[in-house]
Each structure stands twice: as structure tokens, then as C-alpha cells.
Amino acid sequence: MKLAILGGAGRMGQMLLANAKDLGLDVVAVTEIPGSAHIGQPAAPGLVYQADWPTNADTIIDFTFHTCVIPNLRNAVANRQAYVLGTTGLTPEERAAVDEAAKQIPLCFAPNFSLGVNLLLGLVRRAAQVLDDSYDAEIVEMHHRHKKDAPSGTALGLAQALAQGRGVNLDDEAIYGRHGIVGERPRGQIAVHALRGGSVVGDHTVIFAADEERVELTHKASSRAAFAKGALKAAQWLQGRTPGLYDMADVLGF
Numbered sequence: 299m300k301l302a303i304l305g306g307a308g309r310m311g312q313m314l315l316a317n318a319k320d321l322g323l324d325v326v327a328v329t330e331i332p333g334s335a336h337i338g339q340p341a342a343p344g345l346v347y348q349a350d351w352p353t354n355a356d357t358i359i360d361f362t363f364h365t366c367v368i369p370n371l372r373n374a375v376a377n378r379q380a381y382v383l384g385t386t387g388l389t390p391e392e393r394a395a396v397d398e399a400a401k402q403i404p405l406c407f408a409p410n411f412s413l414g415v416n417l418l419l420g421l422v423r424r425a426a427q428v429l430d431d432s433y434d435a436e437i438v439e440m441h442h443r444h445k446k447d448a449p450s451g452t453a454l455g456l457a458q459a460l461a462q463g464r465g466v467n468l469d470d471e472a473i474y475g476r477h478g479i480v481g482e483r484p485r486g487q488i489a490v491h492a493l494r495g496g497s498v499v500g501d502h503t504v505i506f507a508a509d510e511e512r513v514e515l516t517h518k519a520s521s522r523a524a525f526a527k528g529a530l531k532a533a534q535w536l537q538g539r540t541p542g543l544y545d546m547a548d549v550l551g552f
């Protein structure tokens with residue numbers, strides 16, 4: 299595998315570089331946004347940050363910003379490169395471009411690459427099957443103050459898993475935060491709340507609250523290494539796969 303890490307100077311980019319080195323993976327290019335002060339500076343032994351598309355790689359890892367995902371995918375398709383996409387906050391148009399690209403290249407897309415969160419997705423789906431909508435479902439997430447999108451892609455993934463477990467359409471039931479005279483909580487509502495502050499790597503809690511009891515399922519990430527290790531595992535897993543859209547459940551085999 300010849301790996302390129304996009305956005306290498308970012309929080310996730312740095313973590314990916316460190317973990318790729320620990321695993322002895324062959325990183326052949328590290329990119330940064332055109333105009334960045336990092337361009338031309340050392341990124342890793344023998345590599346400098348580059349703005350050009352890394353044509354020498356066979357596999358791309360993208361943890362950047364949603365606005366560059368469409369051109370990035372276009373480049374990857376043109377160069378027949380496998381793609382691990384961790385960038386969140388995609389618009390519907392950007393999300394549709396992911397589906398299109400996956401018709402031509404193997405692409406693993408996950409709002410969260412940690413083993414624990416992917417286990418949590420399964421647990422939430424199961425809990426939503428067992429606990430009916432007399433259990434009010436609320437999702438609370440907290441992230442560091444620098445995070446640009448809200449709610450987190452993981453919280454949206456958890457909301458989707460919950461809706462699937464209940465057999466409902468998320469768009470029909472979801473609200474995102476509350477403010478003002480919102481009235482009583484309707485049965486079946488799925489509410490998502492985003493907190494921001496400090497250096498929190500990523501906390502997610504899914505609450506099922508009935509009159510007589512409450513179930514809370516929580517995941518707390520304490521290091522971005524959890525996401526980096528999962529993304530690198532996904533990159534290895536994609537080798538030799540046929541084009542298609544894969545997720546972490548495929549990589550982890552559950």
C-alpha cells in the first residue's frame with residue numbers, strides 16, 4: 299500500500315502520520331491546503347507537505363474539510379485510488395458525490411473510525427428495537443471548541459442507528475437542540491444536542507428515558523489515536539477490494 303494523507307498538518311493528520319509510522323506503513327505523500335504555510339515544510343522523514351494531488355499513492359486518507367471532498371473524490375476516481383473518508387459535516391450534494399465515487403473506487407466512509415463507537419452504533423440499534431418510543435430518546439455530544447460542524451457526524455450516525463432500530467424515518471422524528479416555547483415533547487421524537495468546549499476529543503451519550511427508568515449508553519474518546527488506528531485499518535482492509543461504499547462495520551466484520 300502506498301498511502302497519502304490529506305490535511306497532514308491537522309489534528310487528525312498528525313495523529314495519522316504518527317500511527318502510520320508506528321505501524322510501519324508506507325506514507326508516500328502528505329498534503330495541505332494550497333496556500334498553507336506548511337507547503338514545502340517537512341511533514342515526515344523524506345516528505346514535505348505538498349498542495350498537488352498525490353498521484354504516486356494508491357490509497358488516500360481524507361480528514362480535511364467538507365468543501366474539498368468533491369474535488370478530492372474527483373481526483374481519486376481519475377487516478378483509481380482507494381479512499382478512506384473521515385471528513386464530516388458533508389452537505390447532501392457532497393454526500394451524493396461519495397455514493398457516485400464509490401461506484402468507481404473502493405471507498406470506506408465512516409463518521410467515526412473508533413472500534414468503541416462502531417460497537418455503540420450496534421448497541422443503540424438493538425436498544426431502540428427493545429425499548430419502544432415510551433422511552434424518550436435524546437443524544438448528547440460534546441467536542442473541543444475548534445470543531446466546525448454540529449452536531450457531530452457520529453451523533454448523526456447514532457440518531458440514524460436509533461431510527462433504524464425503531465423502524466422510523468429519522469427526518470420525520472429528529473430535532474436538533476431546543477430553544478423557546480417548544481411545547482411538550484412529542485412521543486417518538488429523537489433529539490440531538492451539541493456541546494462545545496475545551497479539548498474534549500469526543501463524548502457521545504444516547505439516553506432512553508421512560509417514566510420509571512432511564513438507560514444511558516456512553517462512549518468517550520480520550521485520544522484521536524482511536525480514530526487514526528481505525529482509519530489506517532480501513533486503508534489496509536480496502537486493498538484489493540472491488541469498487542463500492544464500505545463502512546467500519548464492514549472493516550470490523552460486524
Ligand SMILES: NC(=O)c1ccc[n+]([C@@H]2O[C@H](COP(=O)([O-])OP(=O)(O)OC[C@H]3O[C@@H](n4cnc5c(N)ncnc54)[C@H](O)[C@@H]3O)[C@@H](O)[C@H]2O)c1
Pocket residue numbers: 304305306307308309310311329330331332334361362363364366383384385386387408409410411412447525
Ligand atoms: N471520522 C472520524 O472518525 C473523525 C474523527 C475526528 C475528526 N473527524 C473529522 O475530520 C475532519 C478533520 O478534523 P481535524 O480535527 O483534524 O481538523 P483540523 O482542522 O485540525 O485539520 C484539517 C486539516 O485539513 C487541511 N485541509 C483543508 N482543506 C484541505 C485541502 N483541500 N487539501 C489538503 N488539506 C486540506 C487543513 O488545513 C487542516 O490542516 C473534520 O471534518 C472532523 O469532524 C472525523
